[in-house]
Amino acid sequence: xxxxxxxxxxxxxxxxxxxxxxxxxxxxxxxxxxxxxxxxxxxxxxxxxxxxxxxxxxxxxxxxxxxxxxxxxxxxxxxxxxxxxxxxxxxxxxxxxxxxxxxxxxxxxxxxxxxxxxxxxxxxxxxxxxxxxxxxxxxxxxxxxxxxxxxxxxxxxxxxxxxxxxxxxxxxxxxxxxxxxxxxxxxxxxxxxxxxxxxxxxxxxxxxxxxxxxxxxxxxxxxxxxxxxxxxxxxxxxxxxxxxxxxxxxxxxxxxxxxxxxxxxxxxxx
Amino acid sequence: xxxxxxxxxxxxxxxxxxxxxxxxxxxxxxxxxxxxxxxxxxxxxxxxxxxxxxxxxxxxxxxxxxxxxxxxxxxxxxxxxxxxxxxxxxxxxxxxxxxxxxxxxxxxxxxxxxxxxxxxxxxxxxxxxxxxxxxxxxxxxxxxxxxxxxxxxxxxxxxxxxxxxxxxxxxxxxxxxxxxxxxxxxxxxxxxxxxxxxxxxxxxxxxxxxxxxxxxxxxxxxxxxxxxxxxxxxxxxxxxxxxxxxxxxxxxxxxxxxxxxxxxxxxxxxxxxxxxxxxxxxxxxxxxxxxxxxxxxxxxxxxxxxxxxxxxxxxxxxxxxxxxxxx
Ligand SMILES: Nc1ncnc2c1ncn2[C@@H]1O[C@H](COP(=O)(O)OP(=O)(O)OP(=O)(O)O)[C@@H](O)[C@H]1O
Ligand SMILES: [Mg+2]
Numbered sequence: 001x002x003x004x005x006x007x008x009x010x011x012x013x014x015x016x017x018x019x020x021x022x023x024x025x026x027x028x029x030x031x032x033x034x035x036x037x038x039x040x041x042x043x044x045x046x047x048x049x050x051x052x053x054x055x056x057x058x059x060x061x062x063x064x065x066x067x068x069x070x071x072x073x074x075x076x077x078x079x080x081x082x083x084x085x086x087x088x089x090x091x092x093x094x095x096x097x098x099x100x101x102x103x104x105x106x107x108x109x110x111x112x113x114x115x116x117x118x119x120x121x122x123x124x125x126x127x128x129x130x131x132x133x134x135x136x137x138x139x140x141x142x143x144x145x146x147x148x149x150x151x152x153x154x155x156x157x158x159x160x161x162x163x164x165x166x167x168x169x170x171x172x173x174x175x176x177x178x179x180x181x182x183x184x185x186x187x188x189x190x191x192x193x194x195x196x197x198x199x200x201x202x203x204x205x206x207x208x209x210x211x212x213x214x215x216x217x218x219x220x221x222x223x224x225x226x227x228x229x230x231x232x233x234x235x236x237x238x239x240x241x242x243x244x245x246x247x248x249x250x251x252x253x254x255x256x257x258x259x260x261x262x263x264x265x266x267x268x269x270x
Numbered sequence: 271x272x273x274x275x276x277x278x279x280x281x282x283x284x285x286x287x288x289x290x291x292x293x294x295x296x297x298x299x300x301x302x303x304x305x306x307x308x309x310x311x312x313x314x315x316x317x318x319x320x321x322x323x324x325x326x327x328x329x330x331x332x333x334x335x336x337x338x339x340x341x342x343x344x345x346x347x348x349x350x351x352x353x354x355x356x357x358x359x360x361x362x363x364x365x366x367x368x369x370x371x372x373x374x375x376x377x378x379x380x381x382x383x384x385x386x387x388x389x390x391x392x393x394x395x396x397x398x399x400x401x402x403x404x405x406x407x408x409x410x411x412x413x414x415x416x417x418x419x420x421x422x423x424x425x426x427x428x429x430x431x432x433x434x435x436x437x438x439x440x441x442x443x444x445x446x447x448x449x450x451x452x453x454x455x456x457x458x459x460x461x462x463x464x465x466x467x468x469x470x471x472x473x474x475x476x477x478x479x480x481x482x483x484x485x486x487x488x489x490x491x492x493x494x495x496x497x498x499x500x501x502x503x504x505x506x507x508x509x510x511x512x513x514x515x516x517x518x519x520x521x522x523x524x525x526x527x528x529x530x531x532x533x534x535x536x537x538x539x540x541x542x543x544x545x546x547x548x549x550x551x552x553x554x555x556x557x558x559x560x561x562x563x564x565x566x567x568x569x570x571x572x573x574x575x576x577x578x579x580x581x582x583x584x585x586x587x588x589x590x591x592x593x594x595x596x597x
Pocket of ligand 1: 264297
């Protein structure tokens with residue numbers, strides 16, 4: 001058994017199951033685009049010229065770029081919160097129990113599923129964002145090789161985040177609260193719309209719990225601020241640290257979740 | 271051989287007794303059950319709702335950890351080496367769930383096959399064979415949501431065979447199916463055991479089905495084993511009432527004589543008049559057919575009708591339930 005074949009199985013399944021209707025792509029694209037446009041025009045009425053509080057963190061002419069990179073990364077993470085929600089459906093349908101009947105390594109299944117859903121959920125908005133970025137201009141890159149690195153980090157972090165959420169959903173039918181718990185807070189605290197640096201200290205400490213925060217710092221540093229590898233090494237280490245913690249927690253929790261399910265028979269309760 | 275010894279499963283549930291107070295409660299779903307399944311054999315697991323059948327099946331299929339007791343499959347311990355066992359067993363439940371409805375039959379099978387580590391030509395070929403086996407060739411590439419109940423159930427069987435298991439557990443496989451479809455399914459199950467040499471454990475509330483299919487039956491109640499044996503043995507030990515109805519032509523005196531002779535042999539008899547002659551209704555704790563015919567012949571009477579009703583498994587189960595209520 002190999003990981004790639006599990007990911008491929010999940011790609012095929014989720015393509016047919018979750019992306020079966022082409023309207024899904026429409027919503028995957030229109031919804032974040034509206035979020036972006038909404039945020040952009042919400043800033044407009046305010047004085048954002050040099051000397052304004054926001055301009056200390058984001059120059060006025062880079063606001064569009066700031067927001068589109070923010071929403072791009074946000075959609076990566078957010079789409080996996082949604083895909084984790086599918087686990088609740090599988091619980092009801094009884095297929096979740098069948099998955100645990102097979103010998104597939106659980107951790108592969110959880111991360112493979114996140115990876116499979118990610119690709120399909122984000123490609124359309126990614127293309128849109130790329131166009132916007134090219135159209136708006138203002139890209140300032142110091143080391144071009146960092147661009148693919150930043151993208152790989154974005155994908156990797158999102159998959160680890162998604163796998164972790166999938167595992168949380170193994171525990172309980174009530175994990176749906178995560179949905180509400182993560183939707184608005186993640187958008188706000190991770191600095192999608194507002195620079196984290198502008199936050200008060202209590203909000204900053206919440207921000208640093210979300211891997212999205214570090215991913216955004218790195219992505220914007222590379223694309224907008226012309227930062228070098230050396231400039232970003234601090235954030236990079238922090239991100240890798242958070243990801244390691246998430247992976248270790250996932251490895252641990254997936255075993256606990258299965259043991260718990262086998263003990264209580266809770267997989268059939270919904 | 272699959273063997274379970276001293277199998278127990280206790281659930282702890284918390285009952286709400288108030289806003290913040292909860293009380294722990296122990297449910298003894300399975301309490302000391304021993305059972306075995308040989309390859310090529312169909313074994314029935316019977317019991318009323320809540321007796322512990324599904325719980326037992328889930329323990330055998332590694333979905334639940336027993337509270338105590340051991341399960342071994344061909345000598346391998348289920349709790350110690352679950353992944354090895356998972357390749358050897360599979361479970362199928364009745365009903366329409368447990369499939370991806372938006373996927374086709376083939377896609378469902380391919381997906382589950384990959385989770386068992388199958389791939390490439392082996393997987394495609396196995397899916398093709400299974401689809402043929404359960405007769406879904408024509409619908410194989412339609413989404414499952416368009417299937418009838420019977421088709422979904424057949425797909426479930428195919429899914430349960432995807433890892434070519436040695437032992438298969440069927441939890442009410444004919445639930446909600448109409449008679450011809452259920453019969454077809456029974457034939458498939460029988461072939462799986464007799465032709466393909468798989469060991470099968472079956473639960474069902476349709477007792478005729480169990481009587482027809484099963485080589486051996488376990489009857490459980492409230493997690494305990496009540497009885498175990500071939501269906502015939504169980505019927506014999508539990509129900510010892512035989513019924514015989516006959517119509518004989520002749521004088522009233524003849525039927526009175528018959529009645530007396532039969533009663534001497536511990537047969538209860540009631541006599542009624544009917545259009546064709548005297549209608550006798552006889553009950554006894556043994557099969558009295560031979561003695562009755564001998565008496566009729568001795569007296570030179572004409573036998574116009576003879577009908578014997580054998581007790582079936584259903585009678586046995588009802589009797590058992592009554593007895594356990596009484597005690
Ligand atoms: N996950 C669970 N948590 C707590 N109690 C449970 C759980 N699953 C089953 N039970 C209890 O265990 C007992 C046995 O249930 P089980 O489902 O094994 O019965 P069954 O014989 O399959 O019944 P049926 O014929 O209705 O399917 C019942 O009292 C049931 O309420
Ligand atoms: Mg049951």
